[in-house]
Amino acid sequence: MxxxxxxxxxxxxxxxxxxxxxxxxxxxxxxxxxxKETIVGLLQSAGFEYSAEHNKFW
Structure with missing residues (x-):
């Protein structure tokens, strides 16, 4: 996918x-x-951060 x-x-x-x-x-x-680095990088460039504690980007 x-x-x-x-x-x-x-x-x-x-x-x-x-x-x-x-x-x-x-x-x-x-x-x-x-x-993982690609996903994190793309979402960080859009202003989102991953929270392992909450298991989500925000």
Missing amino acids: ELPKDPMMLFSFINTKLRDCYSSLDELCDDMNVN
């Missing part, structure tokens, strides 16, 4: 997956075979 290119769509997609399917961003990245 290809990740959304638009940062807002990516934000929504990743947070939904984290909420519904994965207990951590590392688990999501391993399972979906995606690069």
Whole structure:
């Protein structure tokens, strides 16, 4: 599955997956075979930060 290119769509997609399917961003990245640094970088450039405590970007 290809990740959304638009940062807002990516934000929504990743947070939904984290909420519904994965207990951590590392688990999501391993399972979906995606690069964690890429996701974090794209979402940081849109103003979002990952909270491991809350398991979501905000």
